[in-house]
Amino acid sequence: MGRAPCCDKAKVKKGPWSPEEDATLKSYIEKHGTGGNWIALPQKIGLKRCGKSCRLRWLNYLRPNIKHGGFTEDEDNLICSLYISIGSRWSIIAAQLPGRTDNDIKNYWNTRLKKKLLGKQRREFTQALRNSMDSKGCETTYSISDCFSLYPRPPPLLVGSSQGNRASNPVAPHMLEEFSYNRDTQPNNLEENLGTFHCLNSDVSCAQIHEQLCENATCSRSCPQLGSDLNINFPEFGGIPEEIMYSVPQLDSFSAVDMVNCCTISSSVSENLGDTSSTVYPSALITNYGVCNQKMAQEWTFLDEPRLLGFS
DNA sequence: AAATGCTCCAACCGCTCATCC
């Protein structure tokens, strides 16, 4: 049994507010305040509205000094940097932007800012890859190091636990939720979306990685035998989905490329990455994070001693 | 001009947290 509803749904009005309703609510609150009780307020002033609805209307629209639309470049930058550092905690982000409501910022991010930034980074990435294709005379096949060379920044390497001290479930629940959300919103299946990436490192069982993918995702292709290479094909690079994120329990960490920040992000077992919707990258790179660490160790300066993670 | 698709945003819903009794 759930909790009792805050109001009688059959008796309250829903939908857009009329100017009369706005005026009634506004004039009452300006004169008397909310009285600390939103639930009782609509009845007190004769509005056929739910208390929660009144509260939302006041906070997001009627309250003084509210700004709507017309976000400045500075505001854009601030929202982006806060989003990257703390995720979708809109109320905290809104607190840093006077006159903006959490709802406004949330809407603005979801409808414009995210697309704007993702589109920009995606274009740059695709162009860089095309340039690389041209120079190599290769049309569809790329190695992990090919792709990583396009993003020559070292990952922050926030690797936490060692092999001997692994948590039983190294994947934080929010990562799985994020993953399933992303998967479900993809119009096509994995195979259609992924590029051609060959697992170059024969020391690693790519089949194991693939098994994890199949376990956590809808995957149309049959799993390769243990010990064989993972080889996912797709015809053109423009097919990279906007948001792909995989968390692979065999790894001690999660890693992806943040297209907004233009860097690799990673997380240890206990760390909360927050929202990762800015991450875009073919899964082979993500799931082979450990491999990449090993391959690139001589070329990058790591913040910590690189370790090959999680494969056994 | 009509049909269809897309974008945007106000508002709703359900959940968690804080407070009160």
Place this chain on the structure above:
DNA sequence: CGGATGAGCGGTTGGAGCATT
């Protein structure tokens, strides 16, 4: 201490208006 209640938060939805076919 624990249940009831309200406030606050973030995710999601519905629909108006605009763009495209």
